[in-house]
């Protein structure tokens with residue numbers, strides 16, 4: 359479809375991905391038509407040893423959302439007027455504590471973008487959809503996280 363795609367990550371595992379911090383994107387203001395981002399959801403996974411990895415901060419801390427807000431500002435800067443960002447994020451249940459990571463991020467995104475849609479992305483092939491986790495959920499009385507949030511938002 360003659361689209362030009364640029365992929366950034368701090369942890370580069372493919373030759374077609376460019377190593378870059380999402381808080382400082384090397385693109386001009388108002389220059390891109392669409393942004394998709396699958397940011398860290400918390401410090402639940404060790405992505406790399408890079409000290410700038412936002413996935414080293416727990417989503418239980420406001421700093422996590424402060425850093426994601428810097429990314430949101432950058433996305434706002436590079437998007438053309440009225441163009442769209444699509445942001446994927448999951449909530450956290452850890453040590454009997456639920457953190458609504460998606461809604462907490464959404465509050466930050468609202469400053470820069472207006473909502474068009476939110477989509478619940480199911481996790482059919484994820485490891486929590488097993489008998490072991492079903493048993494644990496019953497035993498320890500928690501809900502299995504069934505989906506992630508996909509926020510579709512337009513530049514204000």
Ligand SMILES: C[S@@+](CC[C@H](N)C(=O)[O-])C[C@H]1O[C@@H](n2cnc3c(N)ncnc32)[C@H](O)[C@@H]1O
Nearest residue numbers: 367368369378379380396397398405411412413
């Ligand atoms: C949920 S994973 C997304 C993985 C990706 N969708 C894939 O399939 O490989 C979050 C990613 O954010 C990256 N990341 C964390 N902090 C970053 C930052 N400041 N700038 C750019 N990427 C960052 C991590 O290295 C990790 O690969």
